[in-house]
Amino acid sequence: MLSKLNEVQDFCKKNAIKMIDFKMIDISGRWRHVTIPVDRLNEDVMKYGIGFDGSNYGYAKVEKSDMVFIPDLSSAQIDPFVQTPTLTMIGNVLVIDPDGNKPFDQYPRNVALRAEEYMRETKIADSMIISPEFEFYVLEHVSYECSPNAVAFTLDTSQAEWNSGVNDYNNSGYHIPLKSGYHITPPHDITFDLRSKMCLLLEDWGVKVKYHHHEVGGPGQLEIEVELGNMTEMADKTMVIKYVVKNAAVAENKTATFLPKPIFNEAGNGMHVHMLLMKEGKPVFYDENGYSGLSQEAHWFMGGLLKHASSLCALTNPSTNSFKRLVPGYEAPVTIGYATSNRSAVIRIPAYAKSPEAKRFELRNPDATCNPYYAYAAILMAGIDGILNKIDPHENGWGPYDFNLYHLSEEEQKKLTSLPKSLDEALDALEADNEYLTRGGVFPKELLDRWIRIKRAEAEAINRIPHPAEFAHYYDL
Incomplete structure (x- = not known):
């Protein structure tokens, strides 16, 4: 399992990966995706994310619909269904905020993660x-x-x-x-x-x-x-x-x-x-x-x-x-x-x-x-x-x-x-x-x-x- 950016970059070179595909989830539970050339996967992407318009994903409107996707490197896998060698990964969505980006609380993955946090807070289970x-x-x-x-x-x-x-x-x-x-x-x-x-x-x-x-x-x-x-x-x-x-x-x-x-x-x-x-x-x-x-x-x-x-x-x-x-x-x-x-x-x-x-x-x-x-x-x-x-x-x-x-x-x-x-x-x-x-x-x-x-x-x-x-x-x- 890959965990660091340099590990992913080395993996891409060894496997001749050409594209990086990011998969996001809309409100209904369908995957959507956006793709970048492999050379674009850098520290800025990990820090600032990939921007997109969240209003097209079906969620309730927030103050601004501009959001960013931060990839989870540990989820990276080679997509076996595409002709161009492509590494695909999921991640989390944040809302752009002047005081620092914060997790978008309606995003499905964030809801699930928060439910697990709440379970641990109740001391019922880990x-x-x-x-x-x-x-x-x-x-x-x-x-x-x-x-x-x-x-x-x-x-x-x-x-x-x-x-x-x-x-x-x-x-x-x-x-x-x-x-x-x-x-x-x-x-x-x-x-x-x-x-x-x-x-x-x-x-x-x-x-x-x-x-x-x-x-x-x-x-x-x-x-x-x-x-x-x-x-x-x-x-x-x-x-x-x-x-x-x-x-x-x-x-x-x-x-x-x-x-x-x-x-x-x-x-x-x-x-x-x-x-x-x-x-x-x-x-x-x-x-x-x-x-x-x-x-x-x-x-x-x-x-x-x-x-x-x-x-x-x-x-x-x-x-x-x-x-x-x-x-x-x-x-x-x-x-x-x-x-x-x-x-x-x-x-x-x-x-x-x-x-x-x-x-x-x-x-x-x-x-x-x-x-x-x-x-x-x-x-x-x-x-x-x-x-x-x-x-x-x-x-x-x-x-x-x-x-x-x-x-x-x-x-x-x-x-x-x-x-x-x-x-x-x-x-x-x-x-x-x-x-x-x-x-x-x-x-x-x-x-x-x-x-x-x-x-x-x-x-x-x-x-x-x-x-x-x-x-x-x-x-x-």
Whole structure:
């Protein structure tokens, strides 16, 4: 790992690097970038940064929108997807101030770093360790149109069951039935080699891969799971993973999407987040005598997540499409509750994680349309609130639900509390419940207000568009 400017400069000479690429994060969670010739990387860049107009990144306006990007040299990696030898790195954003530049408090990475600082200030823990699971579809074709006279999308992959009768090409006959792709092998699994390439690229980038496999969705749903890591570091790696997956797919003339529900009636793409806390090198969440081996602090942390689950959805599931995934019948959670080895509850405690250092639970509702820095920071802040206020999930009636919640009678299901059913509902919840996020100056109020306005506008625009299913149901009335 490089840490000093002279080390980076020497590395560039040895590897014939021609360009330096800086990647910044906009409010939605997309990478943007600006590039300089390698000779321009000098002490001035490290001291004064690269200037840019932050108003184009979607953040709430500050006194002046001029900002500077300061690179984090330790994040430097050779970008494997560009022809010109290029070293790429992330970093932090500062606001230009006469008395000295200061961190821009709305910038996603700064929010995550501040959340970790706040956690340490509370003395609850020194670090939050997380591991997201990345689900996505790899397809061979996608097109979409949203115009006044046509609203449609089409996607395809040769392994899909709907291609079993196609005679336009040499059909192999190996197709994966509906929701039957879990751990399927070649020749059905046509993306096996591509996933391996993705994982090797991630390893080269410093992302440790746990495993990869075909997921439940027959038309090309895949999963890559990574090893546990510190929260902000894992937010950085989440950006890397999405970048590598998408570009590796394009390099193979395919396309990858993390859209939560791209295919009707098929399994959706989640981003389950496993989490644990460490303090002075010891696990905070372990207690051999606690329910499922979890400590009282772990239960309080879960209580905070469950109390704020609805408002969290506005940050962990911030797209209209997110709520097409959070429906019964697809191993996606809909009920605010916790349990061991139960995929129908929002919080699942893996039975296989038995050692003190591995004892954890996972939050199952997030998806990868989130800005990972905001989502992970919000999860941490909700959990801290649970510990500070000793919110016990069992006492509040949130479980444990050690049975399949989908099999309850209609009458019993009415007694359960459910996640929001739309982005609008989640935004309403965030508007009413956000004090836990603003503590310690972690989430600036103007950032949350801006986020709500942006997402309400997105939801309103999408909700106004006629849907093809409406034609199928109502055209002849």
